[in-house]
Amino acid sequence: MDGERKLEILTGAAKYDAACTSSGVNRSALPGLLGNACSGGICHSFAADGRCIALLKVLMSNDCIYNCAYCANRASAEQPRATFEPDELARLVIEFYRRNYIEGLFLSSGVTIDADTTAVRMVQALRLLRDSYGFNGYIHAKVIPGTSPQVIDQLGLLADRLSINVELPSTASLARLAPDKSIDSIFTRMAHLRDGISNNRQNLLEWKGRRESRRSLTAAAGCDSCATAGTCTGLAACRSAQTALARPARFAPAGHATQMIIGASPESDYEILKASAALYSQYRLKRVFYSAYVPVGDAALLQQGFAADSNDITLANGNGAVQLVREHRLYQSDWLLRFYNFSVDELLNPDAPFLDPLLDPKCLWALRNLDLFPIEVNRASFDELIRVPGIGVLGARKIIQARKAAQLSFDTLAALRIVMKRAQWFITCKGKYRSGLRFEHDSIYHSLTSEEARKRSYRQLHKREQASRQLSLFEGEFDHKGEFDHKRESEQIGLLC
Amino acid sequence: MLIYTYDGSFEGFLCCIFEAYTRGEDPAEIAAAQGLQYRIDQELRGVPTIEERWQRVRAGIHHKLGRLTWQKLRACFCASTPDKEMLLYRYLKQGFARGRVATDDILHPDILPIEELYRSVGNEQQRMIMFARFAHIPEGVYCATINPKHSVLPLIMDHFAARFNVQPFIVYDEVHQLAGISERGEWYLSAAEGLCIPPASFDDQEYQQLWQTFYHAIAIPGRRNEKLRQQFMPKRLWKNIPEMHPAH
Ligand code: SF4
Numbered sequence: 004m005d006g007e008r009k010l011e012i013l014t015g016a017a018k019y020d021a022a023c024t025s026s027g028v029n030r031s032a033l034p035g036l037l038g039n040a041c042s043g044g045i046c047h048s049f050a051a052d053g054r055c056i057a058l059l060k061v062l063m064s065n066d067c068i069y070n071c072a073y074c075a076n077r078a079s080a081e082q083p084r085a086t087f088e089p090d091e092l093a094r095l096v097i098e099f100y101r102r103n104y105i106e107g108l109f110l111s112s113g114v115t116i117d118a119d120t121t122a123v124r125m126v127q128a129l130r131l132l133r134d135s136y137g138f139n140g141y142i143h144a145k146v147i148p149g150t151s152p153q154v155i156d157q158l159g160l161l162a163d164r165l166s167i168n169v170e171l172p173s174t175a176s177l178a179r180l181a182p183d184k185s186i187d188s189i190f191t192r193m194a195h196l197r198d199g200i201s202n203n204r205q206n207l208l209e210w211k212g213r214r215e216s217r218r219s220l221t222a223a224a225g226c227d228s229c230a231t232a233g234t235c236t237g238l239a240a241c242r243s244a245q246t247a248l249a250r251p252a253r254f255a256p257a258g259h260a261t262q263m264i265i266g267a268s269p270e271s272d273y274e275i276l277k278a279s280a281a282l283y284s285q286y287r288l289k290r291v292f293y294s295a296y297v298p299v300g301d302a303a304l305l306q307q308g309f310a311a312d313s314n315d316i317t318l319a320n321g322n323g324a325v326q327l328v329r330e331h332r333l334y335q336s337d338w339l340l341r342f343y344n345f346s347v348d349e350l351l352n353p354d355a356p357f358l359d360p361l362l363d364p365k366c367l368w369a370l371r372n373l374d375l376f377p378i379e380v381n382r383a384s385f386d387e388l389i390r391v392p393g394i395g396v397l398g399a400r401k402i403i404q405a406r407k408a409a410q411l412s413f414d415t416l417a418a419l420r421i422v423m424k425r426a427q428w429f430i431t432c433k434g435k436y437r438s439g440l441r442f443e444h445d446s447i448y449h450s451l452t453s454e455e456a457r458k459r460s461y462r463q464l465h466k467r468e469q470a471s472r473q474l475s476l477f478e479g480e481f482d483h484k485g486e487f488d489h490k491r492e493s494e495q496i497g498l499l500c
Numbered sequence: 501m502l503i504y505t506y507d508g509s510f511e512g513f514l515c516c517i518f519e520a521y522t523r524g525e526d527p528a529e530i531a532a533a534q535g536l537q538y539r540i541d542q543e544l545r546g547v548p549t550i551e552e553r554w555q556r557v558r559a560g561i562h563h564k565l566g567r568l569t570w571q572k573l574r575a576c577f578c579a580s581t582p583d584k585e586m587l588l589y590r591y592l593k594q595g596f597a598r599g600r601v602a603t604d605d606i607l608h609p610d611i612l613p614i615e616e617l618y619r620s621v622g623n624e625q626q627r628m629i630m631f632a633r634f635a636h637i638p639e640g641v642y643c644a645t646i647n648p649k650h651s652v653l654p655l656i657m658d659h660f661a662a663r664f665n666v667q668p669f670i671v672y673d674e675v676h677q678l679a680g681i682s683e684r685g686e687w688y689l690s691a692a693e694g695l696c697i698p699p700a701s702f703d704d705q706e707y708q709q710l711w712q713t714f715y716h717a718i719a720i721p722g723r724r725n726e727k728l729r730q731q732f733m734p735k736r737l738w739k740n741i742p743e744m745h746p747a748h
Binding site for chain 1: 601602604605606607608612629630631632633634635636642644660662663664665666667684685704707709710711713714715716717718719720723724725726727728729731732733741743
């Protein structure tokens with residue numbers, strides 16, 4: 004098989020994986036090494052579906068022995084199979100990187116022979132990259148289910164970010180759809196990552212402390228002016244500090260993440276977000292990625308089986324277009340949980356467990372809490388401002404900056420890039436509500452939802468989805484629009500590096 | 501009508517600020533001497549670029565308005581907007597008169613244009629960092645041709661010089677006829693009128709081809725979203741982005 008065909012197969016097999024961000028770690032360039040990493044992340048291209056391309060996202064191999072029902076690479080699927088040689092992959096990364104095509108590598112794999120054999124192959128490729136080719140750019144490696152802790156530790160010293168997929172929002176669904184994967188092992192490995200990362204942080208901190216104390220020691224002893232430049236072993240205290248001076252290697256400095264498939268199993272949005280919140284707090288994850296599931300072929304049957312014991316068939320068993328919007332709403336909610344100080348129970352509850360496809364989650368929350376509004380933009384605190392639909396973190400900062408100089412009016416707000424279509428309903432300027440608007444639930448709801456409906460034209464989405472009848476393992480990180488862009492943009496497009 | 505002319509450099513522009521400030525003048529226009537169209541009603545004054553003067557203005561900006569504002573002005577000077585000097589001049593006039601209160605007043609008619617210009621230049625800078633594509637030419641140098649709407653080359657060279665310190669490279673801005681040349685982490689700019697970059701090596705064409713293969717294989721079929729793609733990757737830049745060219 005020629006290299007080009009191989010690349011095509013192993014890219015095609017990885018394209019449904021959601022994570023492609025290169026963010027989370029700053030590593031400055033070093034003379035003699037190729038590359039660096041910017042914590043904001045940098046995109047390098049945009050695919051025809053509008054998703055960002057930051058990393059060379061491929062599988063080491065799609066030749067999998069497992070049979071997860073939702074996955075296109077499962078053993079029983081008829082598929083061309085391919086496997087990269089470690090050096091072949093490393094060379095590809097280097098050559099792409101040198102041309103500024105990519106920010107680094109995202110490496111996952113199907114399970115060939117067994118988990119450790121697969122993971123060791125990945126380690127080989129990463130080691131070549133780091134040690135033989137002097138690659139200093141970004142690497143995200145997926146931990147194959149069942150990999151032993153020792154091999155994970157090797158991966159963590161080579162990669163910037165690791166991730167283990169929980170795959171499904173509940174253990175029941177996992178047992179049903181991914182029978183080969185041991186649920187316990189997923190969570191014990193996640194805990195292993197969490198501990199590895201925090202121990203490493205601790206070690207780095209202690210090392211910094213040692214370095215500092217040595218600095219003050221040498222300063223006090225006048226080593227700066229000494230010709231041996233601090234390498235002498237004359238001072239007892241200095242000697243011990245010196246032996247402990249080697250900087251500990253960094254272990255997954257960009258943290259760890261996970262991914263969940265949405266819509267292959269019957270959990271509600273409330274349950275999904277609860278699961279995410281638990282993952283964030285228990286395992287200290289950097290990100291949870293959501294991926295809309297599109298059933299086809301024999302996998303469609305799997306869903307009908309679920310529909311029977313599901314309470315809300317419309318969403319759990321919705322078509323692909325609905326799942327895509329749902330994925331988008333979940334990302335928005337996730338954002339609110341992490342950056343806007345919302346809790347899951349503020350957004351949803353067991354009696355109203357689904358997000359509204361026509362309303363973004365912040366609007367949904369604001370409409371349920373109209374008694375908190377309208378708020379006065381010239382006085383509201385930062386925390387109040389970011390809860391207003393249409394005002395993001397950046398917008399709130401601009402408002403606070405601008406109002407120091409002059410009172411804000413509805414006209415001037417627009418110049419601050421506030422989404423007035425949404426914000427206007429929830430604010431007053433200089434004590435006045437916008438003339439012509441009625442502060443009343445139904446008119447607000449009507450206006451906000453018709454804006455949404457126009458924007459995302461459901462019928463079109465639906466058609467598109469029907470045209471693509473492929474089975475999807477992992478669905479892409481759907482691009483967020485509107486105010487959620489701000490944070491995302493800065494995550495992808497960090498101006499300063 | 502009093503017009504200041506200067507050598508087109510940022511330092512030269514700062515000397516115009518010095519001139520206006522020390523003489524208590526209010527020029528109607530500040531323009532680079534080169535390419536200026538002289539009209540009969542204009543009184544031209546050539547402002548010399550003198551280090552001691554621009555250093556004083558620089559120190560003044562740092563002291564009164566802070567390092568971030570300095571960076572902002574530096575970036576805005578890279579804009580290709582014809583009246584950028586006057587926008588910067590008015591901004592600085594406000595800044596020197598009222599201090600940070602003025603620069604916080606982001607809705608003020610003399611402040612807002614610079615805020616917007618900064619945003620525009622910053623976006624362009626970021627786009628070039630994302631989309632500059634290098635090709636390996638037979639001489640062993642990596643070359644990228646870019647066509648930014650603002651002259652952002654000076655703002656992106658630090659990034660590339662650090663990242664690609666193991667490979668000598670040239671970034672050529674074909675719109676502003678400027679080249680950034682870098683080796684081992686150091687870089688400098690050079691005027692480059694009509695620079696002709698040799699065709700890519702055979703190896704390079706192979707990697708371009710592989711990159712195109714990857715680019716097409718990573719998209720999810722049936723979820724085409726042209727609007728979104730172009731929103732992030734404007735069509736005007738496609739000519740220098742190899743994956744946007746039809747397959748060989
Ligand atoms: S999800 Fe992973 S383990 Fe399961 S079949 Fe697919 S590639 Fe194999």
